[in-house]
Amino acid sequence: MSVIASLRAALVALAALSLAACGINSVPAKEEVAKAKWADVQNAYQRRADLIPNLVSTVRGAAASERAILTEVTQARADATRITVSDDQLTDPAAMARFAEAQSRLTVTLQRLQEAYPDLQSQARFADLMTALEGSENRINTARDRYNEAVRDYNTEIRTFPSIIGAKIIHGAKPMVPFEASQAAQDAPSVNLDDIGGAPAAAPAANDNADAEAPAAAAN
Numbered sequence: 485m486s487v488i489a490s491l492r493a494a495l496v497a498l499a500a501l502s503l504a505a506c507g508i509n510s511v512p513a514k515e516e517v518a519k520a521k522w523a524d525v526q527n528a529y530q531r532r533a534d535l536i537p538n539l540v541s542t543v544r545g546a547a548a549s550e551r552a553i554l555t556e557v558t559q560a561r562a563d564a565t566r567i568t569v570s571d572d573q574l575t576d577p578a579a580m581a582r583f584a585e586a587q588s589r590l591t592v593t594l595q596r597l598q599e600a601y602p603d604l605q606s607q608a609r610f611a612d613l614m615t616a617l618e619g620s621e622n623r624i625n626t627a628r629d630r631y632n633e634a635v636r637d638y639n640t641e642i643r644t645f646p647s648i649i650g651a652k653i654i655h656g657a658k659p660m661v662p663f664e665a666s667q668a669a670q671d672a673p674s675v676n677l678d679d680i681g682g683a684p685a686a687a688p689a690a691n692d693n694a695d696a697e698a699p700a701a702a703a704n
Contacts, residue, residue: 508650510641510647511638511641511647511650511651511657514634514637514641515638515657517638518631518635518637518638518660520634521630521631521634521635522663524627524630524631525624525628528620528623528626528627531620531623532621532623532624536616536617536620539612539616542609542613543609543610543613547609553593553596553597554597556596557593557594557597560590560592560593560594561590563586563589564586564589567583568583569583631662631663632663635660635661635663638660639659642658
């Protein structure tokens with residue numbers, strides 16, 4: 485290889501290295517990472533929005549079933565204790581039949597309770613609900629943190645030399661906005677189950693994706 489060819493190859497390599505050092509590749513690469521992390525934030529919010537109504541419906545169903553059976557047991561027990569047979573009625577077939585029928589209803593309901601006991605797990609469903617809610621919040625917080633870290637990395641890249649050259653001249657890069665939750669979103673969402681077992685679960689409240697639109701726009 486001639487000296488000129490060698491010099492030419494060296495200049496090409498140096499130019500490529502210089503361009504790379506000026507953020508030609510690193511700036512868009514870090515931008516794409518930040519956008520991907522933002523998509524994770526949105527997915528975490530959507531997962532919570534989809535998960536909560538399903539979990540609440542499950543809890544309502546379990547509690548409604550439990551309430552129905554326990555109500556039957558309570559009523560049957562009340563009937564059984566209300567209907568008594570005195571010594572004078574021991575020879576009264578009708579009185580004995582009423583007593584036997586009341587006790588039989590209580591026996592049947594108790595048998596139903598015993599049979600259904602493995603499925604009467606509303607307390608476990610409540611625990612599942614709280615665990616799922618906690619898990620959703622943890623996912624969201626993790627996604628937010630990772631997005632903000634990617635934004636910090638990107639914003640640092642486009643503001644420091646030599647990447648600032650390519651960021652400004654070639655890419656026209658602008659700083660991304662980190663996610664900042666609204667004050668109302670600082671606490672995990674509460675779920676009102678005061679009327680559990682009653683009316684069907686209400687539609688889920690809008691999540692704070694609306695508050696997150698600003699970072700999304702900035703990321704684009």
